[in-house]
Amino acid sequence: MAKPVGTVTRGTTNPNRLRRMDRWIAASHGPELRRTPAPLAVDLGYGAAPWTALELLHRLRATAPRTQVIGVEIDPARVAAAKPYECEGLTFRHGGFEVPVPGRPALIRAANVLRQYDEEEVTAVWQRLCARLQPATPHTSGGLLVEGTCDEIGRRHVWVALGPEGPRTITFATRLGSLERPSDLAERLPKALIHRNIPGEPVHAFLRDFDRAWAAAAPYASYGARQRWIRTVRDLSVDWPVRDGVTRWRQGEVTVEWESLAPRR
Incomplete structure (x- = not known):
């Protein structure tokens, strides 16, 4: 073999x-x-x-x-x-x-x-x-x-x-109850992106915008972390190619087209 x-x-x-x-x-x-x-x-x-x-x-x-x-x-x-x-x-x-x-x-x-x-x-x-x-x-x-x-x-x-x-x-x-800000997920980026979370790279811009949308959605926290997340992803989808819809978002997920975050060579 x-x-x-x-x-x-x-x-x-x-x-x-x-x-x-x-x-x-x-x-x-x-x-x-x-x-x-x-x-x-x-x-x-x-x-x-x-x-x-x-x-x-x-x-x-x-x-x-x-x-x-x-x-x-x-x-x-x-x-x-x-x-x-x-x-x-x-x-x-x-x-x-x-x-x-x-x-x-x-x-x-x-x-x-x-x-x-x-x-x-x-x-x-x-x-x-x-x-x-x-x-x-x-x-x-x-x-x-x-x-x-x-x-x-x-x-x-x-x-x-x-x-x-x-x-x-x-x-x-x-797990939304453990999240302080979306950019906390940066430490779990896959190997193709873990070293690309720096200014000038798309994934860095995405996480920056994700944090800004999370901060802007703070008033929704009174309805729970899930509602704040859904509002955040809805706002994020204005500028980023977010897939799926509320059914998946409420699970604490957001899926984006790969090409929008792919490393710049």
Whole structure:
């Protein structure tokens, strides 16, 4: 067998750490999974414990019951430790960015995997993973790669969604009760943007405007943090290409077109 592509991560994991990402995937990609006869989802780099893969299976099957999940880890000891947790619809394999699974996945989730890599390596990894996705057809948008970073207990999370053609959107998600200002999410920017939060870069301007809109929406705090967030995102959408609507915003999310925040070269 060829050597897996990549390096071993810290492996930090906690139950429910990726719930915000999973909720968004189920809502945004659920219809695509249901249209796929035998949808395969990959939890790439699930870490030292199999909890996130088990949770992904349960959350996706709630919206697409035929979904199968394969957890892929580059550390063979972690694969061996996860094997006892295999069940109907869930298996574990040794591998890395080559994604050694049969066929083309409808979903690859890579959470907290690229944080340790250099920024210059991100594009090549994205391209490699996107090439493994289920291709788009005249009636489908193809598979989805979701890559991002969150804190240890999943309160703050930022992820990029990519299709076979490349990056599509970036989503900021948070537990609203723990948020002082939207720019607090900057510490969880994915590797492609974490070093770009500086004057002159789009992501810096976005977070600046996000904070200003949050401050302007302060009177709505009397109705709760959720109402303040919704008002903030509504105002932010005047100048930025915000996706979705109140149904997603009230979850403590905001999704923006990737091109509007992409790094300037």
